[in-house]
Amino acid sequence: xxxxxxxxxxxxxxxxxxxxxxxxxxxxxxxxxxxxxxxxxxxxxxxxxxxxxxxxxxxxxxxxxxxxxxxxxxxxxxxxxxxxxxxxxxxxxxxxxxxxxxxxxxxxxxxxxx
Amino acid sequence: xxxxxxxxxxxxxxxxxxxxxxxxxxxxxxxxxxxxxxxxxxxxxxxxxxxxxxxxxxxxxxxxxxxxxxxxxxxxxxxxxxxxxxxxxxxxxxxxxxxxxxxxxxxxxxxxxx
Numbered sequence: 001x002x003x004x005x006x007x008x009x010x011x012x013x014x015x016x017x018x019x020x021x022x023x024x025x026x027x028x029x030x031x032x033x034x035x036x037x038x039x040x041x042x043x044x045x046x047x048x049x050x051x052x053x054x055x056x057x058x059x060x061x062x063x064x065x066x067x068x069x070x071x072x073x074x075x076x077x078x079x080x081x082x083x084x085x086x087x088x089x090x091x092x093x094x095x096x097x098x099x100x101x102x103x104x105x106x107x108x109x110x111x112x113x114x
Numbered sequence: 115x116x117x118x119x120x121x122x123x124x125x126x127x128x129x130x131x132x133x134x135x136x137x138x139x140x141x142x143x144x145x146x147x148x149x150x151x152x153x154x155x156x157x158x159x160x161x162x163x164x165x166x167x168x169x170x171x172x173x174x175x176x177x178x179x180x181x182x183x184x185x186x187x188x189x190x191x192x193x194x195x196x197x198x199x200x201x202x203x204x205x206x207x208x209x210x211x212x213x214x215x216x217x218x219x220x221x222x223x224x225x226x227x228x
Contacts, residue, residue, distance in 0.1 A: 009154075032214040043118070043204065043219035044157075051214060090156060097164070099214040100145055101172065104156040 002027045002095050006105035013081050014113050021076040021108050023091035032094035033074040034102065035065055039087040047089075050074065051099075061085070086112045117141070118220035120205055126226045133192040135223050137205030144210040146188035147217065148172075148180065151202040163188055164210065195227045 003026045013019050025031055032051045036044040048059025055067040065076045074091060088109045092102040121136035139146065145164050149157040149172075159172030161180040169180050177199060181189045188207075192199055202224050206217040 006156075034214075036219075041221070043221045044206075044217075045219070046216045049214060049216070092157075094214045096170075098145075098210060098212075100147075100164075100208060100217075101159055101162060101170075102157075102217070103173075104149075104158070106154055106156040 002031075002093050002103050004091050004093050004103055004105035006089075006091055006108050008108045009106070010109045010111065012111040012113055015083050016080050019076075019078045019081045019085070019110070021089050021091075021110070023074045023076065023105060024072050025074060025091070025093045026072065027093050027095070032099040033065075033067065034092040034094065035059065035063070035074075035076050036090045036092065036104075037061075037087045038090065038107075044090065047076070081110075081112055083112045083114070086110055118205055118207055118218050120203075120220040120223045122223050123221065124224050124226075126228065127192075127195050128228055129196060131192075131195050131227075133195045133225065133227075135190040135192075135203055135205075135225070137188045137190070137207075137220060138186055139188075139205075139207035139218070140186065141207065141209070141218070142185065143207035143218075144185070145208045145215070145217075146182065147206040147208075148178075148188065148190045149204045149206065150174070151204055151222070157204065160190065195225075197227050199225065200227045201225060 035047040208215040
């Protein structure tokens with residue numbers, strides 16, 4: 001069965017430092033992969049998605065993610081974190097018709113220290 | 115901008131009550147979804163609708179039903195609410211123009227069942 005693992009429950013990063021959030025997936029074929037962000041009191045917003053092509057995907061708000069098939073990973077990165085990036089981040093894999101049925105990871109909460 | 119609205123941000127119900135959660139989207143999307151979000155479990159898909167009057171079970175449909183009589187509205191029904199259904203419920207919608215179209219989420223309804 002498809003699954004997504006986000007091994008880090010919480011991460012604290014200093015403002016201006018770089019960020020990497022880890023995501024590992026289990027899927028039989030080439031996966032559709034997503035990163036969503038949930039800011040406090042807000043609904044989820046798509047940061048970026050990947051299916052094929054260039055394994056480095058650019059998203060909104062300066063985020064990028066790299067697909068590595070050999071490691072079954074899709075890690076999210078940002079070179080310089082801003083205080084407004086403090087939120088919960090979810091990785092997901094799509095399956096089913098149109099790859100619309102998403103399986104989410106358990107999320108990583110990002111804290112940004114001054 | 116896509117807008118997905120949910121009828122209530124907070125709801126408190128008694129065990130055994132019938133509960134309706136309403137979701138409306140204004141972008142003429144074919145697909146609509148209901149998820150529940152619990153700490154440490156991420157988001158889990160309850161039901162998915164790909165057209166009016168059409169529905170498909172997600173990963174945790176037990177204890178829930180859905181109704182989609184109009185394209186813009188998708189209702190989640192708890193026939194007899196139980197305390198283990200206390201959770202945050204998120205609605206989402208997406209178009210069906212291709213694969214893995216972006217899902218747009220509402221702000222969520224936090225349901226407490228006493």
